[in-house]
Amino acid sequence: MKKLLIQLDGDKFASTFDCIVAHDSGADDVLSYGGVTVADVRPLILSAFFTRGIPDLKNLAGWIGGSDVELGEQILAEAQRTFFGPFKISLMLDSNGCNTTASTAIAKLVRQTDLRGKTALVIGPGPVGLRAASLLAREGCQVQLISIPPQLLGSRYNSELSQKTLASARKAAEAVHSSETTGNGSLHVEDVLDLSRLEDLLGKAEIAVAAGPAGLQVLGLSQWASKEKLQWLIDFNLTEPLGIEGVKPADDFAEREGKHVLGALAIGNPKMKVHKACIAKLFERNDLILDTEGVYQIAKELA
Amino acid sequence: MKKLLIQLDGDKFASTFDCIVAHDSGADDVLSYGGVTVADVRPLILSAFFTRGIPDLKNLAGWIGGSDVELGEQILAEAQRTFFGPFKISLMLDSNGCNTTASTAIAKLVRQTDLRGKTALVIGPGPVGLRAASLLAREGCQVQLISIPPQLLGSRYNSELSQKTLASARKAAEAVHSSETTGNGSLHVEDVLDLSRLEDLLGKAEIAVAAGPAGLQVLGLSQWASKEKLQWLIDFNLTEPLGIEGVKPADDFAEREGKHVLGALAIGNPKMKVHKACIAKLFERNDLILDTEGVYQIAKELA
Amino acid sequence: MKKLLIQLDGDKFASTFDCIVAHDSGADDVLSYGGVTVADVRPLILSAFFTRGIPDLKNLAGWIGGSDVELGEQILAEAQRTFFGPFKISLMLDSNGCNTTASTAIAKLVRQTDLRGKTALVIGPGPVGLRAASLLAREGCQVQLISIPPQLLGSRYNSELSQKTLASARKAAEAVHSSETTGNGSLHVEDVLDLSRLEDLLGKAEIAVAAGPAGLQVLGLSQWASKEKLQWLIDFNLTEPLGIEGVKPADDFAEREGKHVLGALAIGNPKMKVHKACIAKLFERNDLILDTEGVYQIAKELA
Numbered sequence: 001m002k003k004l005l006i007q008l009d010g011d012k013f014a015s016t017f018d019c020i021v022a023h024d025s026g027a028d029d030v031l032s033y034g035g036v037t038v039a040d041v042r043p044l045i046l047s048a049f050f051t052r053g054i055p056d057l058k059n060l061a062g063w064i065g066g067s068d069v070e071l072g073e074q075i076l077a078e079a080q081r082t083f084f085g086p087f088k089i090s091l092m093l094d095s096n097g098c099n100t101t102a103s104t105a106i107a108k109l110v111r112q113t114d115l116r117g118k119t120a121l122v123i124g125p126g127p128v129g130l131r132a133a134s135l136l137a138r139e140g141c142q143v144q145l146i147s148i149p150p151q152l153l154g155s156r157y158n159s160e161l162s163q164k165t166l167a168s169a170r171k172a173a174e175a176v177h178s179s180e181t182t183g184n185g186s187l188h189v190e191d192v193l194d195l196s197r198l199e200d201l202l203g204k205a206e207i208a209v210a211a212g213p214a215g216l217q218v219l220g221l222s223q224w225a226s227k228e229k230l231q232w233l234i235d236f237n238l239t240e241p242l243g244i245e246g247v248k249p250a251d252d253f254a255e256r257e258g259k260h261v262l263g264a265l266a267i268g269n270p271k272m273k274v275h276k277a278c279i280a281k282l283f284e285r286n287d288l289i290l291d292t293e294g295v296y297q298i299a300k301e302l303a
Numbered sequence: 304m305k306k307l308l309i310q311l312d313g314d315k316f317a318s319t320f321d322c323i324v325a326h327d328s329g330a331d332d333v334l335s336y337g338g339v340t341v342a343d344v345r346p347l348i349l350s351a352f353f354t355r356g357i358p359d360l361k362n363l364a365g366w367i368g369g370s371d372v373e374l375g376e377q378i379l380a381e382a383q384r385t386f387f388g389p390f391k392i393s394l395m396l397d398s399n400g401c402n403t404t405a406s407t408a409i410a411k412l413v414r415q416t417d418l419r420g421k422t423a424l425v426i427g428p429g430p431v432g433l434r435a436a437s438l439l440a441r442e443g444c445q446v447q448l449i450s451i452p453p454q455l456l457g458s459r460y461n462s463e464l465s466q467k468t469l470a471s472a473r474k475a476a477e478a479v480h481s482s483e484t485t486g487n488g489s490l491h492v493e494d495v496l497d498l499s500r501l502e503d504l505l506g507k508a509e510i511a512v513a514a515g516p517a518g519l520q521v522l523g524l525s526q527w528a529s530k531e532k533l534q535w536l537i538d539f540n541l542t543e544p545l546g547i548e549g550v551k552p553a554d555d556f557a558e559r560e561g562k563h564v565l566g567a568l569a570i571g572n573p574k575m576k577v578h579k580a581c582i583a584k585l586f587e588r589n590d591l592i593l594d595t596e597g598v599y600q601i602a603k604e605l606a
Numbered sequence: 607m608k609k610l611l612i613q614l615d616g617d618k619f620a621s622t623f624d625c626i627v628a629h630d631s632g633a634d635d636v637l638s639y640g641g642v643t644v645a646d647v648r649p650l651i652l653s654a655f656f657t658r659g660i661p662d663l664k665n666l667a668g669w670i671g672g673s674d675v676e677l678g679e680q681i682l683a684e685a686q687r688t689f690f691g692p693f694k695i696s697l698m699l700d701s702n703g704c705n706t707t708a709s710t711a712i713a714k715l716v717r718q719t720d721l722r723g724k725t726a727l728v729i730g731p732g733p734v735g736l737r738a739a740s741l742l743a744r745e746g747c748q749v750q751l752i753s754i755p756p757q758l759l760g761s762r763y764n765s766e767l768s769q770k771t772l773a774s775a776r777k778a779a780e781a782v783h784s785s786e787t788t789g790n791g792s793l794h795v796e797d798v799l800d801l802s803r804l805e806d807l808l809g810k811a812e813i814a815v816a817a818g819p820a821g822l823q824v825l826g827l828s829q830w831a832s833k834e835k836l837q838w839l840i841d842f843n844l845t846e847p848l849g850i851e852g853v854k855p856a857d858d859f860a861e862r863e864g865k866h867v868l869g870a871l872a873i874g875n876p877k878m879k880v881h882k883a884c885i886a887k888l889f890e891r892n893d894l895i896l897d898t899e900g901v902y903q904i905a906k907e908l909a
Contacts, residue, residue, distance in 0.1 A: 011649075012646065013642075013649075016649075016650050016651075016653050019637055020654060020657040023610060
């Protein structure tokens with residue numbers, strides 16, 4: 001019986017990346033749908049349940065991708081709402097690679113150092129930054145997740161969008177605090193409007209994570225090199241200029257200025273392994289939901 | 304040489320159900336097209352003929368699905384118009400599952416009792432009801448196919464749509480009567496506007512078939528239980544409230560109130576077998592057209 | 607590792623022909639995209655590079671098709687612009703079958719006679735005519751590529767479109783002349799507005815190629831039979847009336863009126879072999895670009 005992946009993508013065309021990697025991860029075929037809206041989800045998922053007996057539903061799974069993470073989350077929620085009784089299929093969300101990227105980076109970090117009680121600053125409350133911050137908090141860090149100051153964003157600054165992103169992040173922070181799996185960690189979201197506040201927070205952090213937009217530097221070399229407490233730096237940005245000046249993309253916890261730095265390329269390779277392992281897991285049962293937590297568990301096993 | 308199925312679907316997205324079942328029925332791959340209009344059919348079907356030699360065209364086939372049965376019929380007709388000489392491929396229509404559902408139910412009934420000369424009432428002249436009525440007539444029944452009285456439909460009643468559906472049904476009834484394969488059977492279509500007329504017709508029927516919309520009861524328990532002549536009941540409705548009160552979806556000619564009743568779930572399982580057998584048959588030759596009659600022959604062989 | 611072909615098609619639906627032939631030529635699966643615009647190309651091609659290691663990128667390739675050859679050329683150019691360093695995949699353009707059709711015909715002709723120094727008249731400067739003319743010039747012919755006189759086109763004549771097509775052809779002619787691979791051949795483009803000029807040019811030609819629209823005769827029997835110099839005739843038209851009166855579609859350099867004539871069906875069969883061989887070649891490396899020249903090399907090897 002063929003393993004078939006139903007690819008739901010909110011972009012005009014279903015991602016070639018997601019489709020090719022699915023083929024390379026054990027899917028026998030991929031049913032690709034681009035331009036998917038929330039209203040399209042129900043018939044696409046529901047009718048799959050009636051094709052095979054319950055024990056064989058594990059050979060079907062759903063993949064949610066595309067560049068719009070918020071839409072992806074809505075699609076995932078709607079897909080889960082079609083479930084009833086044993087009629088369900090495993091689902092994974094990785095819009096814009098957010099879950100595999102954040103999970104891989106934090107899973108690599110937790111292998112290097114005990115995160116419990118450490119202070120962390122995550123710059124950029126978008127999907128990847130938010131997920132990295134949540135995972136750090138769940139590992140016991142005191143996390144500050146902050147917006148990128150308008151002075152750094154320049155013409156890219158959009159006040160309305162920024163407030164919307166912060167509101168989502170605050171909601172996620174509440175979920176982290178109310179979760180049983182969060183020990184003594186904490187996640188605070190802050191709208192940072194001037195550079196001196198960023199400087200203050202950086203001075204208190206042992207871990208700094210740059211999760212800004214592609215090709216935007218958020219930390220200068222002299223800025224971070226001078227902070228005594230700071231020990232660990234992670235940069236998700238692969239497009240020049242990188243997010244953290246002085247970090248090389250291939251740095252795999254390389255020592256620079258007395259600190260340990262992790263670059264985007266050193267995250268990207270193990271991320272592919274996490275992605276493939278997740279797809280394979282989807283086909284082991286018919287009730288696995290791989291969102292941030294689920295992907296992170298797999299990333300930790302592989303790290 | 305791969306067996307490839309060209310899936311033409313009038314809905315925005317090609318059905319996952321039809322695609323998955325095709326994979327499970329021996330198709331090596333499915334070329335899925337959603338949002339297909341009649342104007343799109345010619346290039347999609349015609350250009351397939353020139354890919355392989357005539358003896359190998361049996362490894363290509365066309366599937367027509369989607370929720371709109373009338374559109375499906377137009378797509379099927381247009382696809383057949385592209386045929387010339389030996390340049391053709393096998394085609395199957397099963398929009399909304401109409402052919403496999405109706406064929407399976409009547410094929411099951413004909414195994415239970417000799418239909419020749421029996422009187423049948425089919426309530427609901429939509430695609431499934433119309434096909435069930437046609438097949439009953441071709442098996443020798445005197446069939447009354449009636450509209451659902453407005454009193455039962457309530458706010459769902461749409462006079463214009465109802466007249467359009469009845470007109471299609473009358474046209475189909477003429478085709479049944481002029482067909483050589485119809486023996487002494489007959490099919491009459493009637494627009495029933497009040498409940499007493501439904502009651503009269505039910506009193507004269509030996510077979511009653513409920514083919515109304517999902518979640519609408521068309522026959523109450525006391526109504527059918529009291530009819531002496533009535534022996535066989537079929538309900539296509541799987542959504543509560545069911546079409547016939549007192550029937551259970553899993554009833555497989557169970558005896559209730561002294562009659563034999565067939566529920567939607569007991570139709571659904573063998574329907575899947577019929578669907579799969581039909582797909583397999585498509586790939587045995589390049590000139591098979593599986594519409595109501597063709598699907599019914601296969602359903603009878605399997606029943 | 608599966609061989610996957612990314613099919614980019616500018617038409618509403620990706621061609622069934624191209625998809626089926628890809629399956630028959632060794633592609634394990636095809637990722638089909640219809641309605642592709644130039645703006646869609648970058649993410650679809652670029653993201654494929656990051657799925658596999660460089661040595662494995664040869665198992666991915668891109669196919670550009672559809673009825674609009676100009677759009678196809680733009681898609682091909684845009685796809686190549688996404689390449690950087692070793693990050694690339696092999697690509698082939700065959701919109702409307704233009705490259706495989708023209709290449710096969712000229713590859714067949716060059717096996718029959720030495721083309722160097724011969725005079726050729728190509729009637730119809732559309733994609734197939736233009737490519738045939740270019741290949742003849744590169745083989746050393748003195749080629750006149752002409753528009754179809756308005757008197758022959760009748761109501762199909764569109765002055766604006768004709769000028770646009772001629773402008774493209776003139777640009778291509780410049781490319782032929784500046785190419786190192788062109789020896790002593792030449793390609794001249796001419797807007798022919800009356801039948802007597804067509805007659806003059808035909809009288810000087812040793813080779814005549816009819817590349818007009820489907821179902822339009824561009825040369826009458828008495829017209830070409832009377833030209834003493836004329837030795838070789840090629841007709842790409844498969845729809846009655848054919849492009850050259852008196853030629854049969856299956857003529858494979860048959861002798862008619864003392865000349866050697868090649869019909870569209872005799873081109874079509876080897877064209878399929880060329881098409882399949884090209885697809886297979888795409889998967890041998892990750893940097894092959896199969897446009898006119900590349901397809902022609904393969905056609906010559908097979909002829």
